[in-house]
Amino acid sequence: ITTLKNDSYLVIGADVNKSNKDLAISEIKSEVSKLKFNIIDHNEFQIAKSHLLGSLQLELASPFSVIEKIKSIHLYNLNANFYSDIFEKIYRLQADDLTNIAKKHLDENFIEVSVG
Numbered sequence: 065i066t067t068l069k070n071d072s073y074l075v076i077g078a079d080v081n082k083s084n085k086d087l088a089i090s091e092i093k094s095e096v097s098k099l100k101f102n103i104i105d106h107n108e109f110q111i112a113k114s115h116l117l118g119s120l121q122l123e124l125a126s127p128f129s130v131i132e133k134i135k136s137i138h139l140y141n142l143n144a145n146f147y148s149d150i151f152e153k154i155y156r157l158q159a160d161d162l163t164n165i166a167k168k169h170l171d172e173n174f175i176e177v178s179v180g
Contacts, residue, residue, distance in 0.1 A: 099166035
């Protein structure tokens with residue numbers, strides 16, 4: 065998910081052989097559909113949450129990355145606790161919450177781009 069000042073967008077990418085492109089796109093759509101219908105594997109969900117939380121922690125691993133977060137807080141007029149709140153929300157996120165988010169934000173009108 066890429067956040068901008070007034071909007072955001074989601075990119076789902078995969079490196080696959082050209083011959084497997086259609087299969088990959090079909091699998092991505094299938095996974096999005098599973099999110100919307102609450103067909104979520106609990107262990108996979110926990111692993112994904114842990115990975116996301118770990119990557120957020122890595123984003124604060126250097127003084128330069130901390131400065132980038134502070135810059136974002138000021139640029140986007142965010143609450144000073146924004147990043148700790150995000151961490152807490154992800155930690156507490158349940159499968160039902162993810163399903164509701166998917167239903168609200170993921171429609172079937174994806175723009176497909178393939179290169180190669």
